[in-house]
Amino acid sequence: MEPISPPSSQEAKGTEQTEGVGISQSQEPTRSDNFWFEDGSVVLQAELKLFRVHRTLLARHSPIFQDMFLVGQNDDDSNEQVDGRPLVHLLDSASDVEHLLYYVYDRSESTNPFLSLPYISAKLLLGKKYNIRPMYDDALDILETNFPSNITISEHCPLIDYWDRLNFERAGLLDVINLALKANVLTLLPAAYLMTAGDLNAILDGIEREDGSRATIPFASQRACILGRDKILREAPTVVFSWCQQSTPLPQFCVSQALCRAARNAVVQEIWNRNCDDLETYLNPVDSWQVGNYKLCNVCLHHARNKHNEGRRKMWDALPTYFGLPPWDELLEQARLNAP
Numbered sequence: 001m002e003p004i005s006p007p008s009s010q011e012a013k014g015t016e017q018t019e020g021v022g023i024s025q026s027q028e029p030t031r032s033d034n035f036w037f038e039d040g041s042v043v044l045q046a047e048l049k050l051f052r053v054h055r056t057l058l059a060r061h062s063p064i065f066q067d068m069f070l071v072g073q074n075d076d077d078s079n080e081q082v083d084g085r086p087l088v089h090l091l092d093s094a095s096d097v098e099h100l101l102y103y104v105y106d107r108s109e110s111t112n113p114f115l116s117l118p119y120i121s122a123k124l125l126l127g128k129k130y131n132i133r134p135m136y137d138d139a140l141d142i143l144e145t146n147f148p149s150n151i152t153i154s155e156h157c158p159l160i161d162y163w164d165r166l167n168f169e170r171a172g173l174l175d176v177i178n179l180a181l182k183a184n185v186l187t188l189l190p191a192a193y194l195m196t197a198g199d200l201n202a203i204l205d206g207i208e209r210e211d212g213s214r215a216t217i218p219f220a221s222q223r224a225c226i227l228g229r230d231k232i233l234r235e236a237p238t239v240v241f242s243w244c245q246q247s248t249p250l251p252q253f254c255v256s257q258a259l260c261r262a263a264r265n266a267v268v269q270e271i272w273n274r275n276c277d278d279l280e281t282y283l284n285p286v287d288s289w290q291v292g293n294y295k296l297c298n299v300c301l302h303h304a305r306n307k308h309n310e311g312r313r314k315m316w317d318a319l320p321t322y323f324g325l326p327p328w329d330e331l332l333e334q335a336r337l338n339a340p
């Protein structure tokens with residue numbers, strides 16, 4: 001756990017970044033519109049934003065805040081004050097602190113405008129830092145639903161629906177990779193890498209956000225995506241699609257050999273022609289690979305489903321190692337130990 005100390009006079013000076021630099025005298029801290037309570041008992045400052053909130057409420061959620069306020073209480077006189085309330089400087093961004101306060105004061109998230117990646121990110125990072133376990137778990141649940149460490153092989157690959165379910169812009173995918181690295185929740189990486197690995201431009205140049213800024217990933221992640229992409233493209237045809245290779249005999253009781261052979265060839269053709277942008281489609285069930293009018297007979301379809309699912313399971317189980325990560329069980333254990 002990161003130690004967080006109450007504001008000493010030295011720290012307070014350190015946060016006044018404009019002092020002595022002469023950039024601007026006008027950069028006075030301003031009150032938060034959303035979190036300035038007249039009966040608030042403490043003022044938090046993050047960057048140039050002030051939040052007048054309730055000590056007891058924050059302390060109830062976070063043992064870190066509790067300790068911070070206890071120490072602060074002993075020497076109130078020597079501490080800075082705002083409106084007669086002790087001022088506590090936080091080293092977090094103003095928007096992260098605002099997200100934290102939304103969680104503390106208003107947990108009805110279905111109507112919360114901040115159910116966005118910055119909100120989830122703040123909950124995860126500050127949940128860890130301030131030891132607010134339910135807040136951390138909330139954020140992790142949302143992320144794990146969308147970047148799972150396990151998939152149900154009998155179903156459609158859940159990654160495919162990702163963009164429909166989360167209201168993130170596409171650059172958010174790279175932001176999630178950075179968040180997973182920063183929060184040390186590496187269980188999110190295999191799925192996020194898989195979804196990124198199909199897009200070389202995104203890997204190398206990043207993705208532009210709607211606000212014009214650009215999300216990029218560090219070199220180690222670029223390398224992981226490119227090497228993983230190579231392995232997946234080489235292995236998918238034999239691991240997942242072994243059942244439709246020409247050298248694989250048709251099942252003994254196939255009722256329409258010529259048509260089933262044509263159907264298998266059509267799948268091979270489809271894999272060959274397919275743009276590699278959606279690597280995660282290799283993890284889709286066999287039925288999604290039935291091409292045009294080429295249909296397998298029921299015997300072959302049953303056989304194909306079984307073989308295909310075996311391959312999908314094998315590929316999913318190996319997914320972290322394609323990207324140079326430790327196997328799933330080690331990643332899960334690390335994530336467990338990393339929780340606040």
Ligand SMILES: [Zn+2]
Binds near residue numbers: 256257296
């Ligand atoms: Zn058949």
